[in-house]
Amino acid sequence: MTAAGPALFRQTLLVLAGALILSHLAGFFAVVLLPPTDSRATRFSGIARQLADSACERRVPGLEQTPRLEVSRNNGAPEVPGKLSSDALFDSQLARVLGVPESSVRFAWAQGSDIRLGRPVDLKVNERKGRLEETVFLGELLFARQWPDYWCVYSISPPPLFNHWKMRITLVLLISLAALLPLAWWFARRLSRPIHDFARAADAIGRDEQAPLLEEQGPEEMRIAARALNAMQARIQEQLRERGAMIAAIAHDLRTPLSRIAFRVEAASPQISDSVQRDVEQMNAMITATLEFAKEGQDASGDQIIDLNHLLQSMVQDEQGMGHNVGITPNARPVPVLGNDVQLNRLFQNLIDNARYFGGSAQVSLSERDGSAVVVIADRGPGINTAQIEEMFRPFTRGEPSRNRKTGGMGLGLSITRAIARRHGGEIHLSNRTGGGLLVTVTLPVVS
Secondary structure, three states: OOEEEEOHHHHHHHHHHHHHHHHHHHHHHHHHOOOOOOOOOOEEEHHHHHHHOOOOOOOOOOOOOOOEEEEEEEEOOOOOOOEEEEOHHHHHHHHHOOOOOOEEEEEEEEEEOOEEEEOOOOOOOOEEEEEEEEEEOOEEEEEEEEOOOOOEEEEEOOOOOOOOHHHHHHHHHHHHHHHHHHHHHHHHHHHHHHHHHHHHOOOOHHOOOOOOOOOEOOOOHHHHHHHHHHHHHHHHHHHHHHHHHHHHHHHHHHHHHHHHHHHHOOOOOOOHHHHHHHHHHHHHHHHHHHHHHHOOOOOOOOOOEEEHHHHHHHHHHHHOOOOOOEEEEOOOOOEEEEHHHHHHHHHOOOOHHHHHHHHOOOOEEEEEEEEEEEEEOOOOOOOOOOHHHHHOOOOOOOOOOOOHHHHOOOOOOOHHHHHHHHHHHOOOEEEEEOOOOEEEEEEEEEEE
16 A cells, blocks of 8 residues: 655645745744834934933933933033044034034044934924934934033943844744744655665665565655666566576476486496596586575575574584684674574685685684674685676686686685675675785674
8 A cells, every 4th residue: 555645846845835934924923023122223303302401311202212321410521432433514413403502512423323314304492493414323322512510411332232133133033943943854854754765675675686665655756766666676576586497497408418418428438437427517516506596595584583693603613623724703792683594604604615715714703883793704815806806796707716616616605695695684895804815794784
């Protein structure tokens, strides 16, 4: 039964639309629904009204909502900080509106914080009418007026680095992030899971053509790809069955005439008989090896959890009992793997035999790394040309001339070991050993 899902295009479109809606809702909540922030702008007309008020401590309309405004009384004129700018035009406008000499007013502002609106504003201050060019100031300010007994000084401190609007924008971003992260996580997981399953299934087929079929689920595109992969796997399995049947038929057809030849040649002279018998035995051995290669690693029946540590130690003990130079560096604890003990025994026996034949000795080590059991079999033989390493896994391929048919068999040993390793979800690699010799590394997945 397949689990149908919407197409990737439709899912992506819906997620993007949902993300945009959530972002706009977060902005709407922070900007529209929350209370307005205090105005941080100071108008030039408000400054004029403030300077016209004789009550030095009182704030007039236009500046009553400015929390950064400080008021003080000085005996003399205030000193204008060097970081503030002044302009005689502003001083003359204030003096004219207030009806005082220009020497009786002071005005300075943070350079670059003024926004000149370019429009006049008519004011009525203490029954006096006047006109100012309206300007908005956003930063630090200093303005003062001289009264008969003191100077009334007003100062507006610079805005904080993290002001209300910045806080509000940050709030919008945090709300949007909090709203979008779960959606992004869900979408990424939903989108990547079928792709991950597809990749694992494709890798499993590359290792074992009898791997379970991939479940057709997820988006439409992934279901189509899974269906195509399953069909490809079925074709591969059918071709392998046909190959096995063909090899079995060829073996049967070849062994029958070989048996007749062996029977008839017994009547020939011993010189001819011995020569032909050796050829017949060699052909029978080749047929047997070919049949074993065709079927090895294909049967998954009889799989069980096996302690790889115990299996290797038992094999090494048997080799040592026969006087062979084979040693082991075992793991300190059991290493469980799922597999067929007969096939795994043959895999490692082939590798140990190769190490003994071509290196005179074999040293086996077992470790665990990243969820895999790593078995290394080392020898001190002649090694292998690096360019020929991958070729050594091809059927009927032998290494250097010293590895002849007498010691190297039919050239199927490494092909069979790779087939067994891959059937168990593992892999086998060859590399030359520092100081001479060969390292054969087998990795198998550990059962958790």
